[in-house]
Amino acid sequence: MSRMRSAVQDEIQQRRPFSSPSEEAVVALVRTADLLRRALTDVVEPQGITLQQYNVLRILRGAGAEGLPTLEIAGRMIEQAPGVTRLLDRLQAKSLVRRQRSAEDRRQIRCWIAPAGLELLARLQSAMQEGARGFMAPLSEADLASFVRLLDALRAGPSALHSDSHVAVTGTGRAPVPQNKEMK
Amino acid sequence: MSRMRSAVQDEIQQRRPFSSPSEEAVVALVRTADLLRRALTDVVEPQGITLQQYNVLRILRGAGAEGLPTLEIAGRMIEQAPGVTRLLDRLQAKSLVRRQRSAEDRRQIRCWIAPAGLELLARLQSAMQEGARGFMAPLSEADLASFVRLLDALRAGPSALHSDSHVAVTGTGRAPVPQNKEMK
DNA sequence: GCAATTTACTTGACTAGTCATGTATTCAGG
């Protein structure tokens, strides 16, 4: 097999190759994530929800009977509160979640997944698992492990150097350790 | 150094670990891309444009004096035409692009980057390069190469097996070779 | 050479993410 120009260069129909390996990686990362987002959207869409709504439901299912206040959900999705409020509005309109002002702290609104939401997640479970496996199918087990390690290193930021990486720190700062979210 | 739970598990404050390595990779990929998107947005925002507007300008600069029809831009961004039309509307309102109905094919609207757009890109160039380098700083040169290879393999889909990857094909199909776009 | 498609957009209606504000609570001091 002959060595060709990188895939991203072909995709972009590049006249001018990437000015740096970092820029190539940036483009490759964004484009790949975009492709994944579309693939997963195709999985949840038939059930009448969006990928983000699916994520909220996953988070709420994980929270169990205690439910979660709005900002807690926002934190796990790494998203601003306004967006989450509206996501919850739509989920509530579909009777997939339930909300109620908290008694202990009346500023909070506590959210729970509703029975219909649990059923919906159950219906999606196998399809989502297959979607993830299908997308990652091109990678061997070892590649998959490397892939996750590299992504984790990127999210950890320039400060968190890795075992075998002789890193040349040049960098733009990142949060010490990012917050949390289901999938997005 | 002791081995800990994976970074994504910590971030999600996971009670139930990932049901499969693929799902962990999916979450890690989406979250990392999200972090990158925010980092790059922070770079372009001070110049009064969004990341998507930046991408359109990059594409149009690459096209040079001939410009590009709207759908060509959409194709390179892997986006639907309606979104691109409106992106161009906003860029034109800022005098960063110029549009004109094509004489050869009057259905097409040809787009060019305007002088102000070129100047804006010039102002952003070094910051964007540093942004990319900064984000990728946690990876060594070798890691960076592996990373791009893995991303390329994912975008190529389950059909395009790689040299040293003994892949177990299970998969969800992808386009044979994706289209193109600058960065998104 | 003219009707039927196809192509290249544009427009409308949603969902979603972000920033700036506004509002109801809670909390911290004095």
Next chain:
DNA sequence: CCTGAATACATGACTAGTCAAGTAAATTGC
């Protein structure tokens, strides 16, 4: 207590992505 500040959201105004239609120009098939 009671005032001022912080907290937890909600709302408004944009930008953006997607699907469904609509329009105008080009192309294709008799």
